[in-house]
Amino acid sequence: MNIAKFLDAKGLACPMPIVRTKKAMTELQVGEILEIHVTDKGAKNDLAAWSKSGGHELLKVEEENDLLKFWIKKG
Amino acid sequence: MAVKLMTSKEVTKKVIKKEELFILDVRNQNDFNDWKIEGEKFEYLNIPYFELLDGVEGILNQLPNDKEILVVCAKEGSSVMVAEMLSEYGVSVSYLQGGMKAWSEYLEPIKVGDLVNGGELYQFVRIGKGCLSYMLVSNGEAAIIDATRMTDVYIDFARDINAKIVHIFDTHLHADHISGGRKIAELTGATYWLPPKDATEVTFSYNPLENNNQIMIGNTTLSIQALYSPGHTIGSTSFIVDEQYLLSGDILFIDSIGRPDLAGLAEDWVGDLRETLYRRYKELSHELIVLPAHFMVISELNEDGSVSEKLGTLFENNHGLNLSNEYEFNKLVTENLPPQPNSYQEIRETNMGKVTPDIEKQREMEIGPNRCAVR
Numbered sequence: 213m214n215i216a217k218f219l220d221a222k223g224l225a226c227p228m229p230i231v232r233t234k235k236a237m238t239e240l241q242v243g244e245i246l247e248i249h250v251t252d253k254g255a256k257n258d259l260a261a262w263s264k265s266g267g268h269e270l271l272k273v274e275e276e277n278d279l280l281k282f283w284i285k286k287g
Numbered sequence: 288m289a290v291k292l293m294t295s296k297e298v299t300k301k302v303i304k305k306e307e308l309f310i311l312d313v314r315n316q317n318d319f320n321d322w323k324i325e326g327e328k329f330e331y332l333n334i335p336y337f338e339l340l341d342g343v344e345g346i347l348n349q350l351p352n353d354k355e356i357l358v359v360c361a362k363e364g365s366s367v368m369v370a371e372m373l374s375e376y377g378v379s380v381s382y383l384q385g386g387m388k389a390w391s392e393y394l395e396p397i398k399v400g401d402l403v404n405g406g407e408l409y410q411f412v413r414i415g416k417g418c419l420s421y422m423l424v425s426n427g428e429a430a431i432i433d434a435t436r437m438t439d440v441y442i443d444f445a446r447d448i449n450a451k452i453v454h455i456f457d458t459h460l461h462a463d464h465i466s467g468g469r470k471i472a473e474l475t476g477a478t479y480w481l482p483p484k485d486a487t488e489v490t491f492s493y494n495p496l497e498n499n500n501q502i503m504i505g506n507t508t509l510s511i512q513a514l515y516s517p518g519h520t521i522g523s524t525s526f527i528v529d530e531q532y533l534l535s536g537d538i539l540f541i542d543s544i545g546r547p548d549l550a551g552l553a554e555d556w557v558g559d560l561r562e563t564l565y566r567r568y569k570e571l572s573h574e575l576i577v578l579p580a581h582f583m584v585i586s587e588l589n590e591d592g593s594v595s596e597k598l599g600t601l602f603e604n605n606h607g608l609n610l611s612n613e614y615e616f617n618k619l620v621t622e623n624l625p626p627q628p629n630s631y632q633e634i635r636e637t638n639m640g641k642v643t644p645d646i647e648k649q650r651e652m653e654i655g656p657n658r659c660a661v662r
Binding site: 225226227228230231234253254257258261262265 | 315316317318335336337338340360361362364365368647651
């Protein structure tokens with residue numbers, strides 16, 4: 213996977229992971245991929261719902277202990 | 288305009304007093320549909336916070352100007368953000384302190400009555416999740432039944448009324464919430480009781496709750512009788528206190544009955560459940576006040592916020608007690624079941640002592656409504 217940008221949102225509590233993701237996404241071109249690392253569990257549902265409502269594609273989610281990793285393709 | 292904070296206790300008061308409140312719930316739609324703050328006169332608007340990051344102008348015309356507005360989210364953070372954005376437009380709003388996480392954990396203690404020998408009975412209403420637990424107090428001693436994991440609430444309450452916690456009971460191995468019984472017993476030195484048929488896999492020692500146990504609390508023998516009432520689990524036990532109260536555990540609720548499937552044996556236990564409800568309970572005095580371990584909907588709350596009803600009234604009105612046809616009854620409790628509670632298997636294993644999740648994990652396991660009844 214070709215990652216255009218990486219966002220470290222570890223340790224941030226809601227709503228900051230989404231706020232930062234939204235900002236990072238504006239810097240990408242359509243079709244480019246953002247990788248995000250988060251530790252806030254609530255981000256799992258929220259990032260999925262946010263991607264959908266914003267027309268982006270959530271490609272993959274991985275969970276490693278307390279770390280959540282997301283790959284979102286800009287739509 | 289300054290943003291105000293509203294506590295779970297204040298929201299609970301509004302629920303009990305049937306006051307109006309407009310709730311702007313900023314969690315995502317699935318979470319809102321699954322579980323929300325319920326109040327008879329509450330109105331709702333659900334807009335996820337992430338749809339408001341660019342501004343709240345779009346929803347200003349959907350907010351009332353004659354009602355108190357409460358912004359609610361999962362843990363507090365996003366509700367503060369949205370409340371502040373709204374207040375910049377001059378809208379007067381509050382946010383829920385601690386979000387739905389705090390709402391799920393809030394317990395409102397309500398006195399349900401006096402006991403014959405000078406004791407008192409309190410009900411702890413877990414308003415956000417529907418769990419009900421009890422504290423019996425007599426001559427400076429206390430017993431707790433079906434404690435939630437918010438152990439401090441019971442310990443502080445007992446301390447404030449100068450009572451020593453001496454006995455703790457679980458009516459059955461719970462599947463929808465994590466029991467605080469064992470922990471309170473460890474912290475206070477009280478005796479912990481559990482029905483042995485539900486405890487075959489537990490990893491800790493307990494006192495077996497068996498038929499006709501008479502237990503002293505204070506200087507008086509409170510006539511707590513274990514009434515073996517299988518159905519919800521194989522060991523489900525109910526209590527009769529002081530010949531006045533029937534603590535029915537998860538067997539019988541105000542407008543519904545216990546579901547027999549949470550340990551995976553609906554077909555096997557349905558006969559026991561019917562036997563308990565339609566024969567064992569019918570032989571009891573219909574004057575007994577039924578005090579269940581849960582409520583299902585907010586309309587089951589009495590005027591003072593407590594949850595109780597006369598057994599005779601339940602035999603007249605409770606749908607689950609009025610299925611004369613055994614086939615219909617079996618169909619109701621085996622085929623018509625609501626979704627199972629969140630993480631119920633993990634909760635059972637936690638209550639058995641097999642796993643010990645940390646506090647954040649416990650919160651997450653318990654999130655959502657309780658779903659231990661069929662109707």
